[in-house]
Amino acid sequence: MLLDRITASDVLIQLKTDNWEDAIRKSSQTLLEKGSIESRYIDAMIKVVHENGPYIVISKHIALAHARTECGALHTDITFATLDPAIHFNAGALDPVKLIITLSATDADTHLDLLGELSDILMDEEKSEALFNAGSAEEFVQILHSN
Amino acid sequence: MSVKVKIQNFGSKLSGMVIPNLGAFMAWGILTAVGIAIDNEVLRSFIVPMLTYLLPLLIAFAGGNAVYGFRGGVIGAVATIGVIIGSDITMFIGAMILGPSSAWLLKKFDKSIDGKIPTGFELLINNISSGLIGGALAVIGYLFVAPAISSLTGVLAGGVDFLVTHKLLPLTAVFIEPAKVLFLNNAIGQGILTPLGTTQLAQLGKSVMFLLESNPGPGIGVLLAYMFFGKGNSKATAYGAGVIHFFGGIHEIYFPFVLMNPPLVIALIAGGASGTLMFSIFKVGLIGVASPGSIISIMMMAAEGDRLKIIISILVSSIVTFLIAIPLVKRAKNSDSQLKDSVKEMEKMKGKESRISSVFENQANTNYNLADVKLIAYACDAGLGSSAMGAGVLQKKLRAAGIDDIKVFHVAVNNLPAECQVIVSHESLMARVKEKQSGCYFVEIVDYLNAPEYEQLIKDIKEAREKAAD
Incomplete structure (x- = not known):
């Protein structure tokens, strides 16, 4: 599963929400509707943050919401949601979060290439800025594929 | 350096040559045992060549590799073939001597010509110098090292003979x-x-x-x-x-x-x-x-x-x-990595509360020898999302810095293997990591993608390696 397989239906743009829990809930609806996760997976993603702190905020303005496989991941899949307004995750200097990537993985390795490609894009400040500000899902996907 | 540390150093060098090759020893042992047990011609034909060539050369490669990377491993194996051919006995001692020492020689040579090679000729010169020095060392091994080791066998045999007759x-x-x-x-x-x-x-x-x-x-x-x-x-x-x-x-x-x-x-x-x-x-x-x-x-x-x-x-x-x-x-456990001992001593002296105090943990870090690091664990809660991403980024950065022999793997905190050298994890998970492991080198990050700690770690590893090389 590589980045070029991501389509506009995997992307939510300018999601309206007012706290981080709700942000994770809303942004993971796509995975739920696609049948890639069970609903308890969403609770698990929120629970790990309560237990361990905001370690899912992986870089400035970006959160990688995920939980363990056994918490209800059905297929390896990934979806994206940009937030407007940006939401605080109590992640200090990395706040506020503008993009939530929701990952479900059924094993530890099949999605590694995808994450590798993704990190190349996210480390490029210009591109990640463009992702945060994308006006439509199509535009967002186009930036993802521009690599 | 104290004598104790020196001996531990020597021991860890020896184990560095042997441990990575245990699998090959097992393969040889199984083939030999089964081959003899069922008296199978095919299996028996493996016994001598594997013991004479494969195992000593693997040891020589590992020894050279530890001193001077892949290039050191290659020259170590080349030089060792000399003692193997020059003697009738199995040449493990020869491999353990020539592997690291020829890599060391090559390293000194490379240093002496560093900067004097015209651009574009590096690869050519490198290969030619490996070839010439390696070939020469193999001949020296044949002519001098092999007879020296053979005569050692003579001494041991003579000793047994003497004791039996008396x-x-x-x-x-x-x-x-x-x-x-x-x-x-x-x-x-x-x-x-x-x-x-x-x-x-x-x-x-x-x-x-x-x-x-x-x-x-x-x-x-x-x-x-x-x-x-x-x-x-x-x-x-x-x-x-x-x-x-x-x-x-x-x-x-x-x-x-x-x-x-x-x-x-x-x-x-x-x-x-x-x-x-x-x-x-x-x-x-x-x-x-x-x-x-x-x-x-x-x-x-x-x-x-x-x-x-x-x-x-x-x-x-x-x-x-x-x-x-x-x-x-039991003692060897602690000397696995040379300085773990002293780190543990330190922790003991500081008492239990130091476990919580990250200041002291950092002190432990400064005492950790990064020169031998081959594996870096990147831990997060699930071991498949943020840690996977961070591990990928760090691996890429290591490679870009010319460090090819370190592998970064991602893992859940709860599944951290018993033996870790370096553990990278997010600030908010570090307390759990440290509860699970002690005596490791810890790197605490906040930003998985752009952590300044990555650069620092790479710099520290490089410096430690240069220091160990001198």
Whole structure:
């Protein structure tokens, strides 16, 4: 599963929400509707943050919401949601979060290439800025594929 | 550097050559044991070439690689082929000497011409210098190192001969056990003990000589110590090695365990000597050569009425070795990485509360030697999202910095392996990581993608390696 397989239906743009829990809930609806996760997976993603702190905020303005496989991941899949307004995750200097990537993985390795490609894009400040500000899902996907 | 640290250094260098190759030793042991047991021509044809060429060359490569990377490994193996060809005995000592030392020479040479090579010619010059120096070292190995090691065999054999003729049989262990570990067992077994035993056989109908070298007691004692008190890879391998050694009679399988922790020779000598003493007291013997030296073939060759006494003697020697080996194996745990000892000491002195205090943990970090790091664990809660991403980024950065021999893997905090060198994790997970592991090098990050800590870690590793190289 590589980045070029991501389509506009995997992307939510300018999601309206007012706290981080709700942000994770809303942004993971796509995975739920696609049948890639069970609903308890969403609770698990929120629970790990309560237990361990905001370690899912992986870089400035970006959160990688995920939980363990056994918490209800059905297929390896990934979806994206940009937030407007940006939401605080109590992640200090990395706040506020503008993009939530929701990952479900059924094993530890099949999605590694995808994450590798993704990190190349996210480390490029210009591109990640463009992702945060994308006006439509199509535009967002186009930036993802521009690599 | 204190003598203790120096010896530990030397020990960890030896184990660095042996441990990565344990799998090859196992493969050889299995092929040999099965090949002899079922008398299969195909399997038997592996025995000699693997022992003569593959295993010493692997050790030479690992030794060279530890000193000067892949290039050092290559020249180490090239130089070692010289001692292998120049001698009739298995050349593990030769490999352990020539592997690292030729890599060191090449490194000095590279340093001396550094900056003087015209751009574009680096690869050419590198290969030519490897070729010329490696070839020359191989010839030197053939002409000088191989005869020197062969004469060492002569000394050991002479010692055994002397003790036998002066009726000091138990003391032969002083020569036999170290000689075995250096893979000179056949030279002694077939060169001295078998002829002596055959003579006795004609006079007495049995001979104890056949038991001196084939006694599996000391070897199984060492392996038992690793099974119960070892750690990580060596502990796991000890089980299979024990079966191959004791029942398959392939003693060679336990030699690496001693080579990576040389003081264990003392345990072997004590066990061998007490076994031989028991043999002498019981006046037992075999009616022929027990080859391979497994408990089964020894029982088959035992003189009528001696079986139980032989088993008791073997048991005694294994228990003696086991008991002496325990503290030595336990101690080796701490010297696995050279400075873990002192880090642990420090933690002890500082008391329990230091575990919580990250200031002290950082101090532990400054004492950690990063030069030998080969594995970096990147931990997060689930072990598949953020840690996977961070691990990928760090791996890429290492590669970009020219460090190819370090592997970064991602893992859940709860699944952290027992042996870790460096652990990277997010600030908010670090407390859990430290609860699970101590004595590691910890890197705490906040930003998985752009952590400034990555650059610092890479810089520290490079500096540590340069320091270790000088």
